[in-house]
Amino acid sequence: ALDSAEPARGILRVTRHPVMWGFVLWGVAHLLNNGDLKSVIFFGTFTVLALAGTRLIDAKRARTHGELWAAYVAKTSNLPFQAIIEGRNRFVFAEIGIWRTLAAVLVFGALLAGHEALFGVSPAP
Incomplete structure (x- = not known):
């Protein structure tokens, strides 16, 4: 829950959007190996929608959760590992x-x- 002392746990310490970044990795990996038009349209669409989706989800949650979301965003990152690298969070493998x-x-x-x-x-x- 956003109002807990440690709202970002597990994979959410790495990124606020692990599933969307999974789609990005999948799409990019397939784009690198498939250059035909059909593949570019298919995998490119997944990649673009996933990247845009992270921003749209953040915007919606900012509207619905206000200050709680702002505090969560301050401790986490959209881009994987950014908050950890910047010292706003820590990686806890356990x-x-x-x-x-x-x-x-x-x-x-x-x-x-x-x-x-x-x-x-x-x-x-």
């Missing part, structure tokens, strides 16, 4: 946990290994 990290690595590995079977395109050049 809040994210080893199991979440391992789960993310396993899911990434499974999607990478099964990419051709799932999507019909090999991720390798």
